[in-house]
Amino acid sequence: MASDPLLDVIDLHTTFATDAGPARAVDGVSFAVGRGETVGLVGESGCGKSVTALSILRLVDGAGRIEKGGRILLEGRDLLSLGEREMREVRGNRVAMIWQEPLSALNPVMTVGDQIAEVARVHAGASRAEAHAKAVEMLRLVGIADPEQRANEYPHQLSGGMRQRVVIAMALVMSPALLIADEPTTALDVTIQAQILELLAEVQRRMGMSILLITHDLGVVAETASRVIVMYAGEVVEEAGVRELFAAAHHPYTEGLMLAMPRVGGKAERLATIPGAVPPPTDWPHGCRFRERCPYSWELCEREHPPLYQIGEGHVSRCHLAIEPERRAHPHPPIAAVVGAGAGA
Amino acid sequence: MSVGPWRTALRALRRDRVALGAAGVIVVFALAALLAPAIAPYSPNAQPDIVGMATLRPSAAHPFGTDVFSRDVLSRVIYGARVSLGVAVLSIALSMTIGTAYGAIAGYAGGATETIMMRLIDALLAIPRVLLLILALALWGSVGLPTLVLMLGLTGWFGTSRLVRERVRALSRGEFAFAARALGASHARVLWRHVLPNALTPVIVAATLGIGNVIVLEASLSYLGIGVRPPNASWGNIIQDGAEAIASGWWIALFPGLAILVTVVAFNLLGDALRDALDPRSPHA
Numbered sequence: 001m002a003s004d005p006l007l008d009v010i011d012l013h014t015t016f017a018t019d020a021g022p023a024r025a026v027d028g029v030s031f032a033v034g035r036g037e038t039v040g041l042v043g044e045s046g047c048g049k050s051v052t053a054l055s056i057l058r059l060v061d062g063a064g065r066i067e068k069g070g071r072i073l074l075e076g077r078d079l080l081s082l083g084e085r086e087m088r089e090v091r092g093n094r095v096a097m098i099w100q101e102p103l104s105a106l107n108p109v110m111t112v113g114d115q116i117a118e119v120a121r122v123h124a125g126a127s128r129a130e131a132h133a134k135a136v137e138m139l140r141l142v143g144i145a146d147p148e149q150r151a152n153e154y155p156h157q158l159s160g161g162m163r164q165r166v167v168i169a170m171a172l173v174m175s176p177a178l179l180i181a182d183e184p185t186t187a188l189d190v191t192i193q194a195q196i197l198e199l200l201a202e203v204q205r206r207m208g209m210s211i212l213l214i215t216h217d218l219g220v221v222a223e224t225a226s227r228v229i230v231m232y233a234g235e236v237v238e239e240a241g242v243r244e245l246f247a248a249a250h251h252p253y254t255e256g257l258m259l260a261m262p263r264v265g266g267k268a269e270r271l272a273t274i275p276g277a278v279p280p281p282t283d284w285p286h287g288c289r290f291r292e293r294c295p296y297s298w299e300l301c302e303r304e305h306p307p308l309y310q311i312g313e314g315h316v317s318r319c320h321l322a323i324e325p326e327r328r329a330h331p332h333p334p335i336a337a338v339v340g341a342g343a344g345a
Numbered sequence: 346m347s348v349g350p351w352r353t354a355l356r357a358l359r360r361d362r363v364a365l366g367a368a369g370v371i372v373v374f375a376l377a378a379l380l381a382p383a384i385a386p387y388s389p390n391a392q393p394d395i396v397g398m399a400t401l402r403p404s405a406a407h408p409f410g411t412d413v414f415s416r417d418v419l420s421r422v423i424y425g426a427r428v429s430l431g432v433a434v435l436s437i438a439l440s441m442t443i444g445t446a447y448g449a450i451a452g453y454a455g456g457a458t459e460t461i462m463m464r465l466i467d468a469l470l471a472i473p474r475v476l477l478l479i480l481a482l483a484l485w486g487s488v489g490l491p492t493l494v495l496m497l498g499l500t501g502w503f504g505t506s507r508l509v510r511e512r513v514r515a516l517s518r519g520e521f522a523f524a525a526r527a528l529g530a531s532h533a534r535v536l537w538r539h540v541l542p543n544a545l546t547p548v549i550v551a552a553t554l555g556i557g558n559v560i561v562l563e564a565s566l567s568y569l570g571i572g573v574r575p576p577n578a579s580w581g582n583i584i585q586d587g588a589e590a591i592a593s594g595w596w597i598a599l600f601p602g603l604a605i606l607v608t609v610v611a612f613n614l615l616g617d618a619l620r621d622a623l624d625p626r627s628p629h630a
Contacts, residue, residue, distance in 0.1 A: 057527055092529030104520040107539050109351075118538065119528050170528060 005032035006210045007056070007074050007178055013067035014048075014055045016281075023281040025051040025064075027234035033178065038204065038211040040225035040242070042218060042257065046278045048234040049214045053180045056212075057095060058087050075177065093123045096171035100183040102163035106155040112166045113139070113151025119173040138169035143199060161192035168199065175207050182214045197224055218261050222246060227314070230254050233278055233289035236308065240315040250317035252294045276336025288320070292339075295331035296321060357622040364618030370611040374604075378426040387417040389424035390576045400594040410596040412586050421578040422601050428579040430608070432494055433559040439498025441552045444505025449544070451506070452513030453536050463510060470503045475565070482571040493572060497559055505551055512544035546623040553616035557609040564605055580605050 014026035026048045033039045041049045054060050056072055058079060072079040074094060079087065099105040107115055116138050117131035126134060132151070139147035142165040155163055164184065171179055181200065185193035201224060204211055213225055221228055221242065228245045230238040230253065238251040249255050259272035276293040279285055288294070288301040300320050309322030321328055358364050377384060386407075387393075398415035401407055409418035451462040477500050482488055488496070516522060517540045525535045560580070566572030567581025568588075575582055580601040587598025 059523070059527060088529045088531060090529075091527055097524070097527045099520065099524060101520065105524040107521045107525070107543070109542050110539070118525070118530070122529050122534065167524075170524075 004035075004076075005073075006035045006037075007033040007072070007212070009052070009056070010071040010073070012052065012055055012070040012072065014051050014060055015065050015067055016060075017063045017065070018282060020280070020282040024234055024284060025281050026055060027281075027284065029231070029234070029236055031229050031236060031239065033210045033212055035177075036204070036208050036210055037227065038201075038213060038225045040221035040228040041212060041214045041231060042216065042221055042228055043231035044216055044257075044278060046281070047231045048281070049231050050182055052231070053097065053182055053212065053214055056178075056180065057091055057097060058082075059091075089123075092119055092171075092176070093174045094176055095178045095180065096174070096176040097180045097182065098164070098167050098171050098184050101187045102160065102167045103155060105167055106163060108155055111152050111154055112158065116151075116166065116170050116173060119170055123174050134173060135169075138173055139166070141172065141203070142166070142169045144169075160188055161195060164188060164192075164196050165199065168196075168203070172203060172207065176209055178210045178212065179204075180212045180214065183216070184213070185220060186215070186217070193220075200224065218257055230257070233284055234281055235289065235318060236316075237290065237318040238316065239308075240311070244312065244315050248312075250311050250315070250321070251290075251319045252296055252321070253290050254317075256293075275334050276339075288318075290319075292335040295334050296327050297334070298324075298327065300324075354619070354622040358618060361618045361622070363614055364622075367611040367614040367618070370607060371615065374426055374430060374608050374611075377423050378430045381423050381427050385417075385420040385423045387420040389421045389578050390416065392416055400590060400597075402594075403596050409600040410594060412583075412594065412597045413590050418583070418597055418600055421583050422580070422604055425578040425580045425583055425601060426604065428490065428573055428577060429560055429563060429581070429605075432490065432497065432563050432573070432579070433556045435494045436497035436501060436559055437552050437555050439494065440501035440555070441505055441548055442502075443498070444502030445509050445541070445545075445548055447502065448506035448509025448511075449513045449536060449541060452510035453517045453532070453540065455514070459510070459514075463507070466503050466506055474500050475562070478562075478566060479569070479571060482566065487574060488571075490573065490577070493563070493566075497563065501555065501559065505548060505555075508547045508551060509544055512547060513540055516540045516543050550616055550620045550623065553612055553619055557612035557616070560605060560609055560612075 009032070010030050012026055012029045013024065016023040016025055029048070029052055031039070041052065043049050051060065051064070054064075055066050056074075056079065058066070060066060066080060070080065074090065079090060082090065106112065110118075113132060113135040116135035117126070117128075120126040120131040120134045121128075136147045136151050139150055144150050144162060144165055150158070150162075155166070158166065179200075184200070185196050188196060197220065200211060203209075211224075213221065215221060225242050227241050228239065229236055230251065232253045238245070238249070238254045240250075245254065246258070249258055253274070256272070256274040260274065274293055279289060279292075285291065286305070287303055288297065288306050291297040291301045294301070304320070306318045306320050308316040308318050311317050311322060392414045395415050398411055399413050401411040401415075403410040407417050407419065409422060412418055412421070447462065447466075451459045478496060481496055482493075485492065513536070517536065522535050522539050525539050526532075530538070563572050563579065564581030564584065567579045568585045570582075570585065573579035573582055583601040584598045587594065587596075587601070590597055
């Protein structure tokens with residue numbers, strides 16, 4: 001990572017008011033994204049990765065609130081200190097987002113060309129004709145054949161893969177410095193998934209932007225990201241270069257995610273699962289938040305919330321195994337599995 | 346082939362014979378209203394011979410007969426179409442605009458603003474509209490047509506605002522509105538460009554059905570003598586003239602009554618057909 005990252009998130013806390021009390025969905029998250037870099041943000045649903053993304057765009061309105069004290073530096077400027085008008089200049093212009101379900105992210109009664117043109121009109125004050133020309137150009141850029149014709153069509157007339165290309169085209173109109181992709185391939189067919197990932201890599205080469213790729217799929221991360229941040233229960237639990245992570249994952253949660261990944265050529269056995277579920281964000285447990293699902297946990301894990309230990313060059317892990325590595329040789333059934341089995345019997 | 350949702354609806358409508366018939370009837374009445382001076386055989390207020398030509402039966406010279414003042418009923422019904430349809434269309438346009446704006450703001454704002462705005466609507470809906478109008482018009486004394494349009498418009502938007510609020514509320518919390526904000530669109534722009542165009546289908550249906558309602562309402566008020574004032578002809582006050590002479594000249598009230606019946610049925614049929622055509626769950630789409 002360069003010394004001057006494009007995005008530097010420092011101690012981000014995002015809380016939602018719920019009936020059960022404040023839910024600390026993002027609880028002290030710090031990470032950076034370098035210029036031109038692709039960073040994978042990984043974790044299961046409910047771990048806070050999407051809320052982290054929305055916090056960067058300052059779009060957690062309603063019941064959500066970004067707590068004071070943290071900072072989100074984009075190109076050196078703290079987004080949390082900007083007014084709403086300045087923030088609108090950032091959205092779609094410097095930071096853009098693409099979504100999991102392209103059909104619901106598109107306006108059903110507006111042609112896709114008009115929707116792409118809309119971005120140019122909002123940010124560049126383009127005339128109708130200029131914006132339309134831009135829309136056609138963007139459709140061509142994202143690999144849609146016959147863009148003049150397609151520009152006049154409505155979202156329901158396009159295939160899922162084409163819709164996602166349209167969503168990407170909208171995001172790229174202003175050549176943003178950072179593209180946040182929230183599960184961009186989850187809703188698509190496997191063959192289309194590869195095409196979309198390829199497209200993202202290609203536009204990145206051409207336009208040089210950074211990508212924050214949010215996914216629960218380590219396979220997607222392995223193909224695209226250079227660095228991986230693993231989130232669990234509102235916190236970063238591990239961060240490493242992608243090779244390092246796949247070769248030597250340190251945190252038991254990351255280890256669990258890897259074992260849960262289907263492998264080509266692997267033995268046809270049942271996929272491993274991580275027992276239990278993410279605890280509710282209104283009530284994070286004391287000590288290590290993964291403790292009950294962890295096969296290595298011991299008394300220290302209950303007593304002390306683990307800090308991010310330095311494991312290696314650019315590799316950190318929020319696990320006490322860093323100070324007592326010999327315990328990894330002696331796994332035990334996790335508490336959640338024992339409790340779960342007891343309840344099931 | 347590019348098929349927008351409006352064009353899809355239009356195509357469905359074109360296959361619907363009842364809707365086509367209703368639309369045809371409405372076009373005929375609208376043309377009659379617009380071209381009244383050219384097609385009405387006589388001046389609507391001319392009283393050629395109040396003694397010799399009063400209350401004449403329908404004949405070749407006077408297809409709908411004449412009234413007690415010897416005025417030609419056909420000419421009055423044609424000019425009455427101008428007033429009745431004009432008042433209805435303008436007041437509906439006014440009430441749909443107010444209702445849409447009010448509902449959109451309430452639904453988009455949410456929270457306490459929405460609650461207060463909608464409780465106010467509940468209160469206003471609790472007052473019978475006719476009562477409100479009679480009260481206002483009676484207090485006003487003599488009202489001109491612009492005032493009548495204003496009053497019908499100002500009392501007709503409460504239901505619309507509810508419809509719009511509900512749609513806007515759902516849509517503005519939906520994903521594409523959010524996606525638009527994530528690309529830097531302001532709240533106003535999201536509401537105007539993305540949410541409202543998706544919320545308008547129930548308004549179009551409500552407006553079509555509402556025109557029928559307002560025609561009847563205006564006729565009732567005119568019949569009661571507090572709507573359109575004589576000698577201006579509206580279907581309502583022609584019926585009133587006829588009601589006084591019902592024993593000697595049944596035709597005076599019958600023809601404007603039929604005009605009301607036919608247009609209102611036409612607007613209702615068209616409204617129903619529009620509802621089906623614009624409903625995304627209907628089989629045509």
